[in-house]
Amino acid sequence: NADAAAAQRAKNPTIPAVIVNSQSRISYNCGKFLGKGGFAFCYEVTSSDASDCRTLACKIVSKKLLVKDSQKEKMIQEIEIHRKLSHEHLVKFYDSFADQENMYILLELCSRRSLMELHRRRKLVTVPEAQYFMRQIVSGCQYLHSNKIIHRDLKLGNVFLNSKLWVKIGDFGLATQVNRDGEQKKTMCGTPNYLAPEVLNKQGHSFEVDVWSLGCILYTLVVGRPPFESPSLKETYVRIKNNNFKIPSSLNPVVAAFIRSMLQSQPQLRPSVFAMPHDPFFSLQPILPSLPESVLTVTPRLD
Numbered sequence: 237n238a239d240a241a242a243a244q245r246a247k248n249p250t251i252p253a254v255i256v257n258s259q260s261r262i263s264y265n266c267g268k269f270l271g272k273g274g275f276a277f278c279y280e281v282t283s284s285d286a287s288d289c290r291t292l293a294c295k296i297v298s299k300k301l302l303v304k305d306s307q308k309e310k311m312i313q314e315i316e317i318h319r320k321l322s323h324e325h326l327v328k329f330y331d332s333f334a335d336q337e338n339m340y341i342l343l344e345l346c347s348r349r350s351l352m353e354l355h356r357r358r359k360l361v362t363v364p365e366a367q368y369f370m371r372q373i374v375s376g377c378q379y380l381h382s383n384k385i386i387h388r389d390l391k392l393g394n395v396f397l398n399s400k401l402w403v404k405i406g407d408f409g410l411a412t413q414v415n416r417d418g419e420q421k422k423t424m425c426g427t428p429n430y431l432a433p434e435v436l437n438k439q440g441h442s443f444e445v446d447v448w449s450l451g452c453i454l455y456t457l458v459v460g461r462p463p464f465e466s467p468s469l470k471e472t473y474v475r476i477k478n479n480n481f482k483i484p485s486s487l488n489p490v491v492a493a494f495i496r497s498m499l500q501s502q503p504q505l506r507p508s509v510f511a512m513p514h515d516p517f518f519s520l521q522p523i524l525p526s527l528p529e530s531v532l533t534v535t536p537r538l539d
């Protein structure tokens with residue numbers, strides 16, 4: 237509500253109540269605090285301009301935090317990559333601009349938050365729900381890989397859900413463009429959540445790291461915890477290097493086989509996002525065209 241938003245803004249004095257884009261001359265009323273990630277705060281904003289009275293998500297980064305050139309370049313790279321993307325399963329990029337204090341990125345609001353919140357609430361999802369979500373995530377990834385973009389940080393918190401529970405992949409803060417066919421990326425500044433072994437071993441990496449992350453996402457959704465979860469980051473890294481993960485024997489063998497195919501240590505053995513829809517996982521049963529919003533809280537009876 238308004239005074240909670242005002243209270244939150246009071247904590248961050250540099251967040252104005254009205255955000256003005258001096259180029260387009262459109263101003264936005266800053267509303268509810270949605271969350272924060274990295275340097276960014278995210279608020280719900282409504283444009284006061286009659287033209288588009290949509291409610292958007294606005295990521296706000298204080299310029300005071302973008303002191304090092306590397307941080308500025310990262311922010312600019314995220315905007316440059318995201319602005320040219322347009323796909324039904326990617327978060328829409330509307331605009332980005334700056335004022336004295338902050339940089340602003342106007343993005344599609346996903347009112348049902350992300351798969352992270354759904355996972356926290358439900359712990360496990362059913363196979364039909366996993367098929368529904370994976371099909372849309374793979375569709376978004378096919379668009380990215382066709383455009384030579386590697387997301388590099390696919391995780392539950394970056395798979396957003398709009399009011400209709402459609403998947404919208406967001407947060408291109410670690411994304412990169414492959415310039416030459418076969419080019420292998422050597423470095424990545426920032427730590428992805430679902431780190432692939434080839435990144436850990438600094439052997440050079442490419443599109444296959446996104447397939448590794450998709451394997452981690454599916455595992456987490458149907459098993460209820462991440463595949464390499466350990467008490468410390470160091471132990472997690474050891475488990476990833478040793479490809480040490482267990483799939484409960486109770487899991488449907490077709491789902492287990494699909495997860496194993498994506499979590500293979502050798503990148504070239506993993507399926508591409510273009511091959512994935514042909515996996516038997518997606519023909520276990522007809523893929524649901526939609527989900528009831530009850531899936532956000534309770535296990536659905538989907539028969």
Ligand SMILES: COc1cc(C(=O)NC2CCN(C)CC2)ccc1Nc1cc2c(cn1)c(C)nn2-c1cc(Cl)cc(-c2ccccc2C(N)=O)c1
Binds near residue numbers: 269348349350396
């Ligand atoms: C109505 O839509 C939303 C409501 C809420 C909500 O109810 N949050 C409550 C959490 C508890 N606190 C006490 C009150 C606020 C969260 C995200 C929403 N939507 C949304 C967020 C979006 C985008 C699109 N849509 C895009 C694009 N990026 N982000 C974004 C950006 C940043 Cl910097 C952080 C996070 C974020 C940070 C931490 C944890 C979770 C998240 C997360 N994934 O939502 C999310």
